[in-house]
Amino acid sequence: MRQTLFRLQLDSLFSTESIDGIPLLGIGWMAVPWAALTLYWIWRAAESDAPQAERKALSIQFVTGLVAMVIINLVTRGGPPGPIVPVFGYGFLVFLGCVAAGMLGVRHARRQDIPEQLVWDLAIWLFVSGVIGARGWYVMQYHERLFAEKTSLLEQLKAAVDISSGGLVLYGGVGLALVAVVVFARRNRAECPPLKLIDLIIPSFFLALAFGRLGCLMNGCCWGDACQLPWAISFPHGSVPFNSLAARGFLHADAASTFGLHPSQIYSSFNGLVLCLVTSAIFRNSPRPGQTVAVALVVYPITRFLLEILRGDELGQFGTGLTISQCFSLALLAVGIVFSVWLFRQPAPDPPSHPVES
Numbered sequence: 001m002r003q004t005l006f007r008l009q010l011d012s013l014f015s016t017e018s019i020d021g022i023p024l025l026g027i028g029w030m031a032v033p034w035a036a037l038t039l040y041w042i043w044r045a046a047e048s049d050a051p052q053a054e055r056k057a058l059s060i061q062f063v064t065g066l067v068a069m070v071i072i073n074l075v076t077r078g079g080p081p082g083p084i085v086p087v088f089g090y091g092f093l094v095f096l097g098c099v100a101a102g103m104l105g106v107r108h109a110r111r112q113d114i115p116e117q118l119v120w121d122l123a124i125w126l127f128v129s130g131v132i133g134a135r136g137w138y139v140m141q142y143h144e145r146l147f148a149e150k151t152s153l154l155e156q157l158k159a160a161v162d163i164s165s166g167g168l169v170l171y172g173g174v175g176l177a178l179v180a181v182v183v184f185a186r187r188n189r190a191e192c193p194p195l196k197l198i199d200l201i202i203p204s205f206f207l208a209l210a211f212g213r214l215g216c217l218m219n220g221c222c223w224g225d226a227c228q229l230p231w232a233i234s235f236p237h238g239s240v241p242f243n244s245l246a247a248r249g250f251l252h253a254d255a256a257s258t259f260g261l262h263p264s265q266i267y268s269s270f271n272g273l274v275l276c277l278v279t280s281a282i283f284r285n286s287p288r289p290g291q292t293v294a295v296a297l298v299v300y301p302i303t304r305f306l307l308e309i310l311r312g313d314e315l316g317q318f319g320t321g322l323t324i325s326q327c328f329s330l331a332l333l334a335v336g337i338v339f340s341v342w343l344f345r346q347p348a349p350d351p352p353s354h355p356v357e358s
Contacts, residue, residue: 001220001235005092008085013070024084034065089218097211098127101204104276108200108283114192122184122201129180130173135161137172141324167221170209171328195289202292203280206300210272217265224262225312232260244313262310271303290343297336301329 006023009015013028105119139146139160146167150156181201185194192200216222223241224233234257235241242258245251251258275296283292305326308314314323322330 001239002089002218003220004086005089005218006087008087010083010085031066038065090215090221093211093215093218094208097208097215098123100211101208104207104280105200105204108203108280111284112196112200114197114200118188118191118197119200122181122197125180125184126177126201130177131168132173133176134168134170134173136176137169138167141169142167169325170212171325171332193289195293199283199286199289199292202296203276203283206272206276206279206296208272210269210276213265213269213272216268217263221313222265222268222311223313224264224267224310227260227262227310229260229262231263233263234258234260241313261312264307264311267310268307271307275300275303288343288348290339294336294340294343297332297339301333301336305329305333 004022006025007019008027008030009017009024010027012026015024015026016029017024102120102123105123106116108114109116109119146159147156150159181198182194185192185197188197213222220235220240223235236257237255239258241261242251242255245258246253246255278299279292279296282295286292308323308326308329311323314325316322317324317327320327
């Protein structure tokens with residue numbers, strides 16, 4: 001695990017140091033990925049014959065970003081050591097997942113003649129609703145632990161919104177994101193049929209999930225149950241899994257690390273990647289809108305239910321041996337079966353008048 005990937009020093013441009021084994025980089029180094037990303041978008045705009053105004057706007061965006069970095073550097077110079085901003089592994093991988101998911105969505109949109117701007121607008125809706133839903137579920141589920149020793153309302157509010165070190169529950173984000181995508185799809189039905197638009201985001205969701213679960217590994221959350229397999233992993237003293245297992249009496253407080261645990265985060269990441277590939281193939285080749293959604297609603301709850309068996313961070317709920325996520329998986333599976341039956345009772349769609357690129 002590596003909760004902090006690196007730190008940014010705002011009053012230095014291109015410094016490279018290391019504190020406690022964590023790189024400390026000047027803010028100027030951020031110009032490298034910023035330039036790469038902007039040049040990629042300019043190249044994509046040129047390839048797609050985008051208007052000259054769009055390419056000019058991208059160039060201005062690039063220059064504006066560089067100027068902003070220089071201004072931040074100049075403002076923070078000249079006094080005591082400037083502020084140092086940590087970049088957390090969890091948040092960084094979630095960010096990468098969102099970018100990769102958006103790019104995959106745009107790629108699928110081009111093949112289906114869906115406006116690209118519609119995809120990016122939807123991505124913003126999904127990101128905001130997903131984070132709010134995932135954090136809201138976490139706060140409701142762990143409010144006693146989260147608000148322990150938080151006496152004032154301000155402290156409780158800060159604790160509720162602090163996601164710098166994790167604290168997101170996937171199914172909470174999925175629930176609110178589903179509401180958001182349905183509302184968005186209905187509002188934009190003139191540009192794209194709602195079911196087709198929802199189909200479009202399914203592979204992207206699973207790709208983002210694959211990145212996000214690697215973020216869980218970096219953060220140390222969502223850990224697995226005990227195992228003695230060759231690929232078992234352990235977490236160091238003071239980590240989230242260590243503290244939780246010690247509090248439950250499974251570890252001595254002076255132990256150097258946890259015992260071997262299933263790398264459930266890696267299992268879940270691999271599951272997300274496989275489902276991304278499967279649903280991408282279905283989306284490209286299925287003539288029936290909604291079929292990708294139907295497959296996801298049936299298959300993902302099953303894989304999630306099974307993966308929960310190998311996890312050790314949650315206990316049984318409601319007097320059963322099932323975790324909350326397993327209970328939600330069963331409910332989602334029921335919804336998926338009902339939706340699938342309804343979908344395949346609908347009249348078969350007319351074949352496209354021209355072949356769709358695959």
